[in-house]
Amino acid sequence: xxxxxxxxxxGQDEMKQALLIAAVDPTIGGVMVFxxxxxxxxxxxxxxxxxxxxxxxxxxxxxACAPDEKGTCPDPCTSGRTRKRPVPVVDLPLGASExxxxxxxxxxxxxxxxxxxxxxGLLAKAHRGFLYIDEINLLEDxxxxxxxxxxASGENVVEREGLSVRHRAKFVLIGSxxxxxxxxxxxxxxxxxxxxxxxxPDEMEKRVEIMKRCGAHDRDPDAFAGQxxxxxxxxxxxxxxxxxxxxxxxxxxxxxxxxATLCLAVGADGLRGELTLMRAAKALAALNxxxxxxxxxxxxxxxxxxxxxxxxxxxxxxxxxTRIERAIEESFG
Amino acid sequence: xxxxxxxVDPLADALLxxxxxxxxxxxxxxxxxxxxxxxRDLVVEQLLEKTDVRRLPLNIDDERLLGGxxxxxxxxxxxxxxxxxxxxxxxxxTILIAMAERLSDGIAGKIAQAIDGGxxxxxxxxxxxxxxxxxxxxxLRERVALHCDLSGLSKLDATAMPKGKAxxxxxxxxxxxxxxxxxxxxxxxxxIASLRAPIFAVATARAHAALKRRxxxxxxxxxxxxxxxxxxxxxxxxxxxxxxxxxPEDEQGDRSDDGIEEQQPSTLEDRVLQAxxxxxxxxxxxxxxxGTIQRGGQGQxxxxxxxxxxxGRPRPPRPGAPGRGARIALVDTLRAAIPWQPxxxxxxxxxxxxxxxxxxRIRRFEQRARSLTIFCVDASGSAALARLAEAKxxxxxxxxxxxxxxxxxxxxxxxxxxxxxxxxxxxxLTRARRALAELPGGGGTPLASGIRMATxxxxxxxxxxxxxxxxxxxxxxxxxxxxGAPGRGxxxxxAESAAKILGAxxxxxxxxxxxxxxxxxxxxLAKWMQAGFLALPHAxxxxxxxxxxxxxxxASRP
Numbered sequence: 001x002x003x004x005x006x007x008x009x010x011g012q013d014e015m016k017q018a019l020l021i022a023a024v025d026p027t028i029g030g031v032m033v034f035x036x037x038x039x040x041x042x043x044x045x046x047x048x049x050x051x052x053x054x055x056x057x058x059x060x061x062x063x064a065c066a067p068d069e070k071g072t073c074p075d076p077c078t079s080g081r082t083r084k085r086p087v088p089v090v091d092l093p094l095g096a097s098e099x100x101x102x103x104x105x106x107x108x109x110x111x112x113x114x115x116x117x118x119x120x121g122l123l124a125k126a127h128r129g130f131l132y133i134d135e136i137n138l139l140e141d142x143x144x145x146x147x148x149x150x151x152a153s154g155e156n157v158v159e160r161e162g163l164s165v166r167h168r169a170k171f172v173l174i175g176s177x178x179x180x181x182x183x184x185x186x187x188x189x190x191x192x193x194x195x196x197x198x199x200x201p202d203e204m205e206k207r208v209e210i211m212k213r214c215g216a217h218d219r220d221p222d223a224f225a226g227q228x229x230x231x232x233x234x235x236x237x238x239x240x241x242x243x244x245x246x247x248x249x250x251x252x253x254x255x256x257x258x259x260a261t262l263c264l265a266v267g268a269d270g271l272r273g274e275l276t277l278m279r280a281a282k283a284l285a286a287l288n289x290x291x292x293x294x295x296x297x298x299x300x301x302x303x304x305x306x307x308x309x310x311x312x313x314x315x316x317x318x319x320x321x322t323r324i325e326r327a328i329e330e331s332f333g
Numbered sequence: 334x335x336x337x338x339x340x341v342d343p344l345a346d347a348l349l350x351x352x353x354x355x356x357x358x359x360x361x362x363x364x365x366x367x368x369x370x371x372x373r374d375l376v377v378e379q380l381l382e383k384t385d386v387r388r389l390p391l392n393i394d395d396e397r398l399l400g401g402x403x404x405x406x407x408x409x410x411x412x413x414x415x416x417x418x419x420x421x422x423x424x425x426x427t428i429l430i431a432m433a434e435r436l437s438d439g440i441a442g443k444i445a446q447a448i449d450g451g452x453x454x455x456x457x458x459x460x461x462x463x464x465x466x467x468x469x470x471x472x473l474r475e476r477v478a479l480h481c482d483l484s485g486l487s488k489l490d491a492t493a494m495p496k497g498k499a500x501x502x503x504x505x506x507x508x509x510x511x512x513x514x515x516x517x518x519x520x521x522x523x524x525i526a527s528l529r530a531p532i533f534a535v536a537t538a539r540a541h542a543a544l545k546r547r548x549x550x551x552x553x554x555x556x557x558x559x560x561x562x563x564x565x566x567x568x569x570x571x572x573x574x575x576x577x578x579x580x581p582e583d584e585q586g587d588r589s590d591d592g593i594e595e596q597q598p599s600t601l602e603d604r605v606l607q608a609x610x611x612x613x614x615x616x617x618x619x620x621x622x623x624g625t626i627q628r629g630g631q632g633q634x635x636x637x638x639x640x641x642x643x644x645g646r647p648r649p650p651r652p653g654a655p656g657r658g659a660r661i662a663l664v665d666t667l668r669a670a671i672p673w674q675p676x677x678x679x680x681x682x683x684x685x686x687x688x689x690x691x692x693x694r695i696r697r698f699e700q701r702a703r704s705l706t707i708f709c710v711d712a713s714g715s716a717a718l719a720r721l722a723e724a725k726x727x728x729x730x731x732x733x734x735x736x737x738x739x740x741x742x743x744x745x746x747x748x749x750x751x752x753x754x755x756x757x758x759x760x761x762l763t764r765a766r767r768a769l770a771e772l773p774g775g776g777g778t779p780l781a782s783g784i785r786m787a788t789x790x791x792x793x794x795x796x797x798x799x800x801x802x803x804x805x806x807x808x809x810x811x812x813x814x815x816x817g818a819p820g821r822g823x824x825x826x827x828a829e830s831a832a833k834i835l836g837a838x839x840x841x842x843x844x845x846x847x848x849x850x851x852x853x854x855x856x857x858l859a860k861w862m863q864a865g866f867l868a869l870p871h872a873x874x875x876x877x878x879x880x881x882x883x884x885x886x887x888a889s890r891p
Contacts (some may be wrong), residue, residue: 037475038527042449091450094442097395097649105672134446135472137437160652200526207517207531208510214532215507266345 003220006047007231010210011201012040017284018194018304019048020235022172024242025283029193029276030173032136032308035128040210041176045132049089051232053240055128056082062120063167064088064127073104074118074165087131090122090171092147094138101143102158103165107258120166123147123156126171136175147173164261193276194301195308197321238287246286251278251293258295258332265327266308277305299328341560344372345491347481350561352374352494353540354455354479355383357502358427360536361478362448363456365433365469368484373459376483379494380427380457380619387423389430391437398443420447423454433458433469440851448476478533480565480656500543508535508550515602519559519609524569534558552601559609567613571606599802650694665694704740704802705758705794706731706881709787711807711847712748723847724806725769726874728756741799743790744768747783748778750817754786758794777819780811780858781827788835795840803835803842803864804881809854832861843884844876847871 005041009016018031044328058065059081063073067082092101122131131147133139150156156169189195193324200273201207217224259277268274280301307320336711339685347366354361366373380386400418419428428444448454456477458469463484468474509515513535520531538558542550586728652669670692708731710724714879731742744756756768791801811824815831835842842864846855851868859866865884869876 037471038529040528046449091446093399093446094439098651099649100395134449135442138442150635200528202521204514204517204521207521207528208513210528211513211517211535212507212532214528217534218536219507220502 002225003050004043004047004214004217004221005225005228005232006051007235008213008217008224008228009040009044010206010213011045012044012198014304015041015044015196015198017300018196019044019174020239020242020287021194021280021301022174023048023052023239024246024287025279026170026172028172028279028283029191030148030175032175032192032195033176033198034178034188034195035176035198036178036200039200041198042132042134045130045174045176046089049087049130052087053236054084054086057085057128059083062122065168066128069168073167082119088126090126090129090131092131092133092139093170094123094135096122096143098143098146102146102156105163116163118158118163119154119169123150123169123171124167127169129171129284130174131171132174133176135177137177144188148188152191177192188271189308192308194280194304196304197307199243208249238289241289242283245289246283249282249286249293251282255281255295255298258298261331262298262327263306265331266306266310266324268306273306273309277302280305295332299332302328340492343481343483343486344375344489344514346561346612347372347376347558348379348491348494348543350479350481351380351558352499352544353537353561356359356499356543357536357540359453360502361455361533361540362690363427363458363477364479364481365458365460365474367460367462367468367480367482368486369461369496369550370458370483370486372483372486372489375489375492376481377429377457377459383494385417385426387426389419389428391430391432391435391440393419398440399447402589405785407683419452420444420452425453427455427457429457429459430469431459432461433473434460434462435465436470436473438470438472438711441473445470445472445476474525475529478537479561481561481563486633487707488590491497495544497544498546500546500548502536502539504548505539505542508538508547510584510857511601512538512555515555515605516558516563518602519571519606520563522571522606523563523567523609525563525566527566527680530563531628534562541736552604555601556608559605560612561655564609564613567609569851571610598647613626648865652691653693653695662694664694669694669738704800705743705791705804706740707743707745707787707790707794709745709752709777709805711749711780711783711805712746712774712776714775723874727877728769730878731881745783745786745790747779747786748774750813751778751779752782752786754790758790758799777813778807778811779813779815779817779824780807780809781815781824781831783807783814784828784831784835784862788831788838791835791838791840801840801860802884803840804840804884805844805858805862805864806847806877807855807858808846808848808852809856809858810848810852811854828858829861832858836861836863839863841884843867843881844861845880859878863865 006016015031015033018033022031033045036043055064056067058067058070058077059079061073061077061079062075063077064085065071065073065077071078099121101122103124104119106117106119108120131145131151136144150169151171151173154168154170156167159164173192201210213224224227258283259274263277265273277298281293281297284301285297288297290297303321303324306324310323312318350364354364366376389398396416398418398420399821400416400421402606423728444456448456455554456473458473458477460469462468474480513531516531516534516538520534525531534555535558538550538554541554541557545554547554650665673692708724708728728742728744731740741758742756743754743758746753746755783863787803791803794801809828811828813819813823814823815827842859842862844855844862844864844866846866846868848855855868856866858864867880867884869880
């Protein structure tokens with residue numbers, strides 16, 4: 001069944017933009033999506049992956065080595081051929097055991113030949129793609145720690161069951177959750193690059209449009225995907241162009257200063273906020289085909305780069321987004 | 334015939350829901366049947382007659398659910414034998430989950446994920462919950478269109494599903510814009526945030542039209558959809574959200590064609606909405622009023638779980654040595670050891686199963702043995718009123734970090750004739766704010782009542798596997814006895830005996846003297862309670878919080 005096309009998703013502009021930024025610059029550190037149930041969070045994440053161009057990898061490599069990484073994974077991946085394979089989107093189930101996530105001993109080999117061989121886990125499967133965790137706030141703490149650590153280092157180190165294995169695991173972590181059902185520890189939250197808030201659209205026209213599109217998709221998924229193929233192709237082109245462009249973009253000094261001013265004004269903790277802000281602004285500029293990174297790019301990404309890094313003030317009920325908007329207003333007028 | 338709105342027979346509705354589900358299993362996702370009893374048995378019986386059903390046991394493990402290695406077969410065959418999971422085998426079938434409210438979030442999450450990933454399964458969730466917060470996981474309820482409540486049903490009027498041949502769903506035309514808008518608006522009026530609900534409502538309306546062999550959806554179909562899908566998900570009265578009133582010009586304006594068209598959707602909406610509200614069970618209305626229904630579901634938050642170190646919901650085992658309260662997970666240990674046997678046998682030259690330290694697996698349970706901090710605040714006239722404000726501030730600060738410490742906070746105030754539980758144990762800052770805003774002050778000091786209530790609350794918390802920590806903010810000068818009668822002598826004696834009872838229970842406690850003129854009473858109270866004592870005559874909210882936090886942490890250390 002064809003997946004729901006990315007371009008057919010109604011509204012949710014901030015989330016779509018954050019995902020595109022993460023697609024252009026996977027080092028951004030993942031996207032955290034907050035929102036009620038049934039607002040299309042996972043639909044968007046899955047749709048993005050379906051839209052991305054297939055990647056080349058060494059044939060039969062269990063760790064999806066890129067052609068120039070040949071032979072660097074724990075397996076002897078020496079095949080001379082490369083194959084295209086779809087960008088992986090791995091769903092991490094809530095109750096997943098550590099074994100399944102990091103990988104474990106290959107039972108079959110151990111049983112048959114007494115050989116210890118590593119059976120890659122979900123982290124290896126997600127290499128070069130996306131790891132999607134719905135309701136990350138309900139995931140066990142030690143797993144969340146582990147995931148964020150791997151996502152940050154790009155490498156999975158396994159030292160257990162007599163195994164000693166390390167392999168690349170570079171992926172964009174996408175977490176989603178409803179803050180009303182339990183909150184994430186602030187330390188963890190800070191390690192996500194971007195965070196977005198998703199709400200059910202208030203406008204009736206949009207709601208009706210969503211119902212219509214879902215109905216059309218349900219009746220004939222392939223035909224529906226066909227209708228949106230052109231739009232999806234445009235977005236794909238945009239990502240590809242952005243990826244090429246992002247490396248060559250420079251951030252001018254005045255924008256750097258703006259970023260520092262803004263972080264100071266909202267009282268965001270740590271340097272991570274500033275770094276992410278810069279990277280995201282750069283990715284957005286690349287995505288939009290701009291020649292240089294400008295203040296407008298910075299302002300556009302500020303809420304998603306900073307919102308989850310603000311110190312919570314108990315006695316102030318103002319939402320983080322409002323506080324950031326206020327700071328932008330005060331700093332740049 | 335369909336019963337008139339307002340006199341809907343829940344059993345007839347459940348049977349209708351079942352019939353609709355059978356017409357469009359993939360689009361509707363399934364049914365929640367709440368309430369155990371003969372009425373539900375009857376519905377389940379009819380389900381079993383009509384379709385293949387697979388039962389999902391609550392204790393199903395990952396491998397049986399999602400597929401994986403069949404360990405026994407693998408050992409016998411000497412190679413890995415894969416088994417199909419229940420979800421794979423059930424493709425196109427209905428999965429029946431009895432006592433679905435007991436299903437763990439982990440399993441529910443995996444099923445939800447499979448459904449999102451396009452697994453072609455229908456779910457029938459039998460919900461035996463009695464308390465309002467006992468219900469199947471929101472993740473599953475959300476993905477199941479039809480919700481029927483059969484609890485408390487005493488007579489069985491309808492006994493069979495609506496009969497007759499139904500059309501295929503495809504033969505029913507899609508809904509027109511007016512109809513879509515009506516369902517979308519009603520969902521929003523009922524405070525339903527999820528967009529799955531109106532989408533399910535659309536499918537339900539079409540299924541009902543197919544049942545009635547209509548080629549397009551009419552008002553009756555919309556009513557059924559609103560009743561079965563939208564009404565049970567309501568989180569607010571339709572009146573609670575003021576809809577923009579229709580501009581008065583429209584009503585006064587001449588009845589041109591445009592005017593009539595403008596009017597139509599609202600009347601259609603009104604009628605369908607009426608049908609929906611008529612079937613909202615009265616207890617839901619009461620619960621909405623009491624605020625126990627929250628947007629986004631209930632009972633799923635990390636804070637609601639009350640499990641202790643020694644019992645509770647099992648978690649996947651981890652490598653580790655037993656001891657320090659951890660118990661060995663034998664099967665998992667053996668499972669870890671078995672693959673190594675050929676190697677180890679070669680080394681050791683004997684045939685016994687060789688289990689080594691690395692193989693050891695320990696059992697783990699949901700370790701949410703969190704603390705409950707009970708603030709017991711003297712709100713009498715003798716305690717300076719200003720102190721109350723600081724206590725409130727401290728409670729708020731405590732709650733602000735509750736998600737870090739996984740702790741809950743409760744607040745008891747004593748004044749006048751007795752004690753009052755102002756804030757039952759909670760992690761919700763919003764709820765606490767509301768309770769605290771109304772904290773009154775003045776009157777006598779019924780210290781004994783306050784201590785007793787705190788002791789009871791702490792007892793209950795301990796039974797729930799929580800670690801209570803009591804914090805008394807008082808000057809210790811009791812002047813109201815336990816029975817509410819004034820008089821220093823009796824009041825003092827009552828307070829002493831209550832404090833000693835508390836002390837004997839072995840709860841961790843701290844007495845904070847909040848009087849600007851410290852006396853001996855509070856210190857004596859602390860001694861009877863075997864509690865810590867702190868005089869903070871000029872403390873502000875932050876200092877109170879810090880003191881409480883430090884005491885709580887040193888208390889929770891073994």
